[in-house]
């Protein structure tokens with residue numbers, strides 16, 4: 513039995529911040545878990561260092577379910593993004609260790625491959641419709657079969673998903689939260705035009721997706737869903753905030769455009785009503801923010817009963833460790849739908865060498881034992897943490913809005 517003898521939290525910032533948990537056992541086996549919560553990183557680092565690590569020492573690393581229950585029920589204060597991200601990191605690291613001890617990639621421990629590889633979608637962002645389509649055409653040539661399109665909104669200085677001139681898009685872009693201005697009316701005019709132009713240029717053999725990023729009211733989202741129906745989207749994502757899950761019933765009543773939600777969810781309880789009432793088509797909860805592989809499998813099992821498929825979050829604020837875990841999960845789960853892929857920078861990949869690979873619009877976790885990701889701790893130590901916040905949004909009259 514591998515006994516946990518050490519656990520340490522590594523904070524590194526190769527271009528952006530990542531928090532990683534490294535667990536070591538008495539036989540020398542190590543496991544990695546991602547604990548990154550964008551814009552709130554140090555709260556999870558402290559939760560782990562100050563409150564979780566002391567409870568891990570001396571435990572049997574093979575008892576993944578028991579450790580999960582111990583950290584979830586044992587905290588008394590259940591759920592929430594900080595708690596569930598910390599539990600996720602421990603869970604991922606323990607699956608990594610179990611795989612290494614068994615000499616098998618984690619997906620083999622989860623039942624083996626249920627498909628050859630995982631369909632992924634990439635991002636095409638542009639200031640104008642023409643720029644966005646040019647980027648999408650390039651991604652299609654790179655082999656992507658599913659592309660998310662976001663474009664600038666005429667009359668608004670910046671828009672979610674669209675990078676500043678000549679820079680990579682990273683959502684956490686300020687030492688303090690940057691303020692953006694939002695207009696639903698302007699946005700709702702441009703999006704159908706974007707997708708009309710996209711179908712014209714890209715044809716019908718590529719899946720198209722769009723992220724509303726929680727900015728519409730239910731009836732506005734219903735209108736957008738209807739307006740986009742002719743372009744047969746794969747999904748619209750986070751059409752309205754999901755705290756009130758019944759809001760999705762209203763959208764559903766009006767449109768057949770598929771709905772995806774859940775990148776900000778952290779437990780099965782956030783998704784239960786949406787899934788059981790078939791108010792969504794894709795669940796976007798991720799291994800890193802929703803309690804790890806153990807808990808995400810439980811969410812997927814519930815979703816499978818209702819033909820809701822997975823479409824896990826995969827922005828660059830999830831580290832390569834989370835990306836690997838997502839691919840082991842995605843390869844093995846019966847109701848996999850699609851995985852988001854926003855490639856990491858070369859700087860990040862150098863800190864986290866990994867076995868997963870992209871070919872022909874799909875990804876595979878690779879066959880290295882465990883998760884197949886390591887961390888170059890010396891290189892990690894050269895990238896100091898830098899405070900970074902997500903922006904906030906205001907309406908044109910100054911009212912604070914969802915970003």
Ligand SMILES: O=C(O)C(O)[C@@H](O)[C@H](O)[C@H](O)CO
Nearest residue numbers: 550683723725775826827829
């Ligand atoms: O769909 C997505 O990828 C997102 O909505 C993210 O870019 C999100 O804005 C970030 O993960 C926030 O940290």
Ligand SMILES: [Mg+2]
Nearest residue numbers: 723749750775
């Ligand atoms: Mg999103």
